[in-house]
Amino acid sequence: MSKKATNPRLLLSKEDTWVRPYFRKYRKLLILVLFLGLLTFFAGSALMFTSGFLISKSASRPWNVLAVYVPIVLTRAFGIGRPLFRYMERLGSHDWVLRMTSDIRLKLYRSLESRAAKSKEEFQTGSILGILAEDIEHIQNLYLRTIFPTLIGLLLYVLIVIGFGVFSLPFALLILVMLGVIVIILPLASVAVNQARVYRRKQERHTLYNQLTDSILGVGDWQYSGRYEEFLARYNDAEKNVRAEDVKLNKYTRFQDFMIQLVFGLIIVAIFIWAGTYFGSGPKGSLNWVAAFVLAVFPLMDAFSPISQGVTELPMYEDSAQRLDSLPVAEPAAAVDETVVVDEPLVNAEIDFENITFSYQETGKVIFQAFNLHVVAGQTLAILGKSGIGKTTLSKILRGDLSPQAGRVLINGQPVASLGEMSRYIGVLNQSPHLFNTSILNNVRLGNLEATDEEVLAAIYQAGLQSVIDKLPEGVNTLVEEGGKRFSGGEQQRIALARILLQDAPIVIIDEPTIGLDPLTERALLETVLSVLKDKTVLWITHHLMSIEQADRVIFIQTGEIIMDDTPQELKETNLHYQYLLSLDYN
Known part of the structure; x- marks a missing residue:
């Protein structure tokens, strides 16, 4: 203060x-x-x-x-x-x-x-x-x-x-x-x-x-x-x-x-x-x-x-x-590295967490200590772990919402702090995306205000909303209503997904978007999300393994360390802990 x-x-x-x-x-x-x-x-x-x-x-x-x-x-x-x-x-x-x-x-x-x-x-x-x-x-x-x-x-x-x-x-x-x-x-x-x-x-x-x-x-x-x-x-x-x-x-x-x-x-x-x-x-x-x-x-x-x-x-x-x-003073923007061309959007993006140390000062709880992780460009990485272990904290450090006490985060070799506006690089699909009391078209257009109607419609259909739109008398001009209450949870997530697709950021964080959905809706949504984002670098934060086979790589975080790291197929065959987690979700 x-x-x-x-x-x-x-x-x-x-x-x-x-x-x-x-x-x-x-x-x-x-x-x-x-x-x-x-x-x-x-x-x-x-x-x-x-x-x-x-x-x-x-x-x-x-x-x-x-x-x-x-x-x-x-x-x-x-x-x-x-x-x-x-x-x-x-x-x-x-x-x-x-x-x-x-x-x-x-x-x-x-x-x-x-x-x-x-x-x-x-x-x-x-x-x-x-x-x-x-x-x-x-x-x-x-x-x-x-x-x-x-x-x-x-x-x-x-x-x-x-x-x-x-x-x-x-x-x-x-x-x-x-x-x-x-x-x-x-x-x-x-x-x-x-x-x-x-x-x-x-x-x-x-x-x-x-x-x-x-x-x-x-x-x-x-x-x-x-x-x-x-x-x-x-x-x-x-x-x-x-x-x-x-x-x-x-x-x-x-x-x-x-x-x-x-x-x-x-x-x-x-x-x-x-x-x-x-x-x-x-x-x-x-x-x-x-x-x-x-x-x-x-x-x-x-x-x-x-x-x-x-x-x-x-x-x-x-x-x-x-x-x-008494409000916090806005932190001055970090000096932009002259080697970074901010006007040229990235197509592929690899991520590096280098020796990250982070703890919450209010509670003193240490989340990460010299944590390292490399994510290949275009890879879908599923991040597993118990609640409160640091999965969401890791995503906030990536976006720059939290600053580690030590270490750095790199995107394509450039420090995150030097990249400027992070919405150019990272999109987020979280548990409860906010939908505004306006039309579907306007809600999706928030991903890119300069997009044409044709581009917005393409993102809406790509997110699997065509069958929903076709049933509405006013189509994409239908009022979403406050908080998106006119639509089901799965449909709200698809509207948010269309917004991310229009944003066209090279990195997408998926933070447990299927909480509260029934299993059939959850599987259908995950299949759509992971399918349309297959060319992006995806960090998929989850606590269970529904549709986990669609990930390229799975890691399990425990006490600030990665104790499991491999493809879902290899882990299914060789890792007893992973097999146990699968049994919990599918039995």
Whole structure:
């Protein structure tokens, strides 16, 4: 875990890696957004200013319409300019946020993907859901509801005080103090009062996410055990805690809004009195400016009101930044060996595990110690062994999901770390491939997004799905439904197989794909899989020997060593342990 997570003031500090870097990366867009925001409020205030002057001037019955022609034109110009600048400011700010969140989601994916094998162990599903559903949204709101409004409000605050200072320095100081209550004092008071509440609400929401995901994943067991009501009660209690914190925050927000309205009312009264005094002693017609100055204040409420609410939520944003920063740092990609031509896909691939030593640091369990294995290109290698002996671990080391403490893995003599994107070289057919809630065609196309419809169809038929497709009214455009539940287990595996065939990687890992299938379906699936992959280098991880005769070579791993290694025919004739395993599966 990152050490940065212990910093209680991470947000926008130099240690922050999730918010602050984007100020530099998109600084030009930031400047444009702030400028457009200023123009928006300037146009709104100027519209009311010229309108107030126009109304007052018109009420005094000018001798000619030309006397109010300029205010009329300016009123129309500012009336058009305000929504135009607002639209452009919103367009720019949301463009910023979309760019930023795109970068954050990519960074989040790389952070978790870089330790994919450990992510489920280190983070609860609910925690990941909380990051995706709340933390990234909070970072978006940090810009839209806090940073942008606060910076624009502070700039306007300075400009307004300077503007009044041109007319009257004492009154400018009064405006400095009165607006300071809205811009500075109320936001700081809000943070002081609500900081603990915001943290509690966010913590309650993450608790709710964890309980909800944990319960939903095991909802069947809740029902079977007859404790479904207990599940609902637990969820309702967690949700009630969240609502209780929301009620407290909303109550303070209403009070805060009342105080802002009250201060704005006082500011308007003060400006009315000052303008009447200042312009009342001037030449005839000066009183026309009184309404202009008073009305010009009203649009500025929209600039200053959001500051307090946005600053109140800063603790929540800071907590989100800390949670994101606590994620593992994405491991930098290894330097690519210049001798490897990554743009030229491999046709055949041999594999070498050289002196591999690996143990799980969390448990200290040693899986491999100076392990060696050579797999010939185009060979189908069946890997046998008891559960937990390291068969799947070996495949993860091959894919680079796990890094050995010693030794190296080579594909065609090149270290795996130097090959870049492993999906170009390795396909995986595992126990439960994920099928998305889209058509069969789209599910298979994931293997190669650039494949034509004809190539996708060829892979589907090659995987033995033609008889299934022919029975469906919509054919390959049939919706798979979430998790592939429309199809049987064997059919789901065949769709996944078609995806691998379209991927056309030279190495395929088959990790016990027939678990849960009946013997007839299992044999039919294995025959199809091993037949269509006969030209690939196949690592077939299995715990029993159904269709094992189709493998070119069989090894048996025990305590990190290979204790059996030969063709299935030779082992059947000469190895007593292998004969015993066969008898277990076929008798």
